[in-house]
Amino acid sequence: xxxxxxxxxxxxxxxxxxxxxxxxxxLMPLMMLLLFGYAxxxxxxxxxxAILDQDRTPLSREFISHMTSSxxxxxxADLASRDQIEAGFRRSEYRAAIxxxxxxxxxxxxxxxxxxxxxxxxxxxTTAQTVDNYISQVVILLNNRLVENREFQATLLDPRIRFFFxxxxxxxxxxxxxLVAVIMMMICALLTSIAVAREKETGTLEQxxxxxxxxxxxxxxxxxxxxxxxxxxxxxVLIVGYFVFKVPMAGSWLVLAGYSTMYLLIxxxxxxxxxxxxxxxxxxxxxxxxxxLLPTLLLSGFIFSVDSMPLWLQVVCHANPAFxxxxxxxxxxxxxxxxxxxEGGIMLGMAIFLMTLAVARFRDRLE
Amino acid sequence: xxxxxxxxxxxxxxxxxxxxxxxxxxVNSIDLQVQKGEIFGFLGANGAGKTTAIRMLxxxxxxxxxxxxxxxxxxxxxxxxxxxxxxxxxxxxxLYNDLKVWENLEFYGGIYGLSKSEIESASDIMLARLQLxxxxxxxxxxxxxxxxxxLALGCAIPHNPGIILLDEPTSGVDPIAxxxxxxxxxxxxESGTTIFVTTHYMDEAEYCSRVSIMVHGxxxxxxxxxxxxxxxxxxxxxxxxxxxxxx
Ligand SMILES: Nc1ncnc2c1ncn2[C@@H]1O[C@H](COP(=O)(O)OP(=O)(O)OP(=O)(O)O)[C@@H](O)[C@H]1O
Ligand SMILES: [Mg+2]
Numbered sequence: 001x002x003x004x005x006x007x008x009x010x011x012x013x014x015x016x017x018x019x020x021x022x023x024x025x026x027l028m029p030l031m032m033l034l035l036f037g038y039a040x041x042x043x044x045x046x047x048x049x050a051i052l053d054q055d056r057t058p059l060s061r062e063f064i065s066h067m068t069s070s071x072x073x074x075x076x077a078d079l080a081s082r083d084q085i086e087a088g089f090r091r092s093e094y095r096a097a098i099x100x101x102x103x104x105x106x107x108x109x110x111x112x113x114x115x116x117x118x119x120x121x122x123x124x125x126t127t128a129q130t131v132d133n134y135i136s137q138v139v140i141l142l143n144n145r146l147v148e149n150r151e152f153q154a155t156l157l158d159p160r161i162r163f164f165f166x167x168x169x170x171x172x173x174x175x176x177x178x179l180v181a182v183i184m185m186m187i188c189a190l191l192t193s194i195a196v197a198r199e200k201e202t203g204t205l206e207q208x209x210x211x212x213x214x215x216x217x218x219x220x221x222x223x224x225x226x227x228x229x230x231x232x233x234x235x236x237v238l239i240v241g242y243f244v245f246k247v248p249m250a251g252s253w254l255v256l257a258g259y260s261t262m263y264l265l266i267x268x269x270x271x272x273x274x275x276x277x278x279x280x281x282x283x284x285x286x287x288x289x290x291x292x293l294l295p296t297l298l299l300s301g302f303i304f305s306v307d308s309m310p311l312w313l314q315v316v317c318h319a320n321p322a323f324x325x326x327x328x329x330x331x332x333x334x335x336x337x338x339x340x341x342x343e344g345g346i347m348l349g350m351a352i353f354l355m356t357l358a359v360a361r362f363r364d365r366l367e
Numbered sequence: 368x369x370x371x372x373x374x375x376x377x378x379x380x381x382x383x384x385x386x387x388x389x390x391x392x393x394v395n396s397i398d399l400q401v402q403k404g405e406i407f408g409f410l411g412a413n414g415a416g417k418t419t420a421i422r423m424l425x426x427x428x429x430x431x432x433x434x435x436x437x438x439x440x441x442x443x444x445x446x447x448x449x450x451x452x453x454x455x456x457x458x459x460x461x462l463y464n465d466l467k468v469w470e471n472l473e474f475y476g477g478i479y480g481l482s483k484s485e486i487e488s489a490s491d492i493m494l495a496r497l498q499l500x501x502x503x504x505x506x507x508x509x510x511x512x513x514x515x516x517x518l519a520l521g522c523a524i525p526h527n528p529g530i531i532l533l534d535e536p537t538s539g540v541d542p543i544a545x546x547x548x549x550x551x552x553x554x555x556x557e558s559g560t561t562i563f564v565t566t567h568y569m570d571e572a573e574y575c576s577r578v579s580i581m582v583h584g585x586x587x588x589x590x591x592x593x594x595x596x597x598x599x600x601x602x603x604x605x606x607x608x609x610x611x612x613x614x
Contacts, residue, residue, distance in 0.1 A: 001478060002476045002477060002481075002482065004478060005477065006473075006474055006476075006477025006478050006586055007477075007478065009474070009477070010463065010466065010470075010474045011462075013465065013466055014465060017465045017467070067457070094470070113492060200465075201461070202461065203459040203461040204461045204462070204463060205455055206427060206457045206459070206461055207455070207456075207461040207462070207522070207523070208478065209427055209456075210425050210426075210427060210450060210453065210454075210523075211450060211475070211478045211479055212447060212450040212451050212478075212479065212480065213478040364446070364596040365368060365426070365427055365428060365429060
């Protein structure tokens, strides 16, 4: 413990006496959030949908086939009644449900407006947006054809979209939690990736290795101060997300802090692991960047929906801590759920595993 | 395998100690014994293999062949125990430049497991001994090299080790700074500490109880300076060294 604290204390001096790095580690996540928060645009394909056809007429079937023949949607369920819809959402069997009410064909034929209802899990704004866009297109397509054939002028189909957990379909609500996961993973891994590599370069590691200090003293001692910085970063990013992008906070900040701590620990331990296996700071930083940025961006459910990936990629995603954190983050912020025993347990396991691995890979010799 | 000897007057011992890097043999089967309380000079030209050998003695590098013992403990098996008994000062200056002088001492005291009060009393005494008391709050990066070297020595020995291994501790400084450093070495040796020191400077070799001379990874001579001079029929260690290295 004394040794761990000695390491931690020294690390604090390094951090405080290098104000530029400190500034970078605080300002960088903030800038990234603002930059990407405004810029990111997304799309997806093969989204599972459910269909409740209460009309069962040629026109309703035509509408459905237009929807499902696209590369955006695949039909995953045919529903018999409205009551089934919510359960399927909760089980994640589909991400959108389309309801064609009775009398759809009749009304259209008579030239009246005919509402088609689409229900979307709004916590997932990519899905919501895609469904929204695509349905509008299908509707325009059908309207045009109907108008041509029957020489009607009016808009015949009128899709009404209602969102379950994200009623306003704010895309920032979707983007910001994703960005938090990406930014925190990257910054934390970068912060610690140089922690051991720097001492290899300056030669101080050689001196430390001749003392009776243990690998776990070094690793835990080094993680402690960076945990503080990254917690500060995370809080900053979340609060900016809340105030600038107006992301809602349906759940509790405290619960969010708890799960976030676990996630930060994973990222910091991962950085340390990289640090103990690389020879120079530069290599360590490159590795940390490469190993965190793309996976958290692409394989976490942030930009591409995990459901629409091939099976083997889905398996890869399940080894990605960002995948779990994102689920928790969106859940807490958008729907207010507080209890994620599975995801939380997996993240805790990952944190412990990576820290242990970092300690084990820390060489007590110079080769 | 030869058994570790229970001879308790031997501080450092190496048998057939060898280290290869790929095809290149940096240290080629060296044997040596250092008595407790000796100042043992480990001489050799650049690239002779001194640093590689000293790293193996400390347990920092694994030998390709052979074994080293510190106070009778085999280095390959008791690395942790050995670390408590030795102090090592590496050739490359390796203190934290962004820490103050006393913070470096405090840090090394801490990782040697000393308590806060032990560190406080010890580092004051140490600063006085190193003649660095007035630089207590100076940033290490601002110290002249000779002062840094004394500080590095101080940081290597907060746990009062019985054996100190120094790898070219005085390279690159003026004769006065070297003199001051050697005063410290003598002081430590007088209190019974064994000193194992590598050097390029032949005047320093004269101060040693015994010296070995290493050429291309092999020890080509090992004796007291006086005996070596007699053998080579010359008057200075400088000439001994030149004769052995050039032949
Ligand atoms: N990690 C390594 N990998 C490959 N070769 C090495 C390694 N370490 C040392 N060597 C080589 O081994 C030889 C001996 O190096 P060493 O540092 O032990 O010499 P030295 O006697 O300490 O020299 P100097 O007086 O310059 O400090 C050199 O030729 C060096 O290039
Ligand atoms: Mg050397």
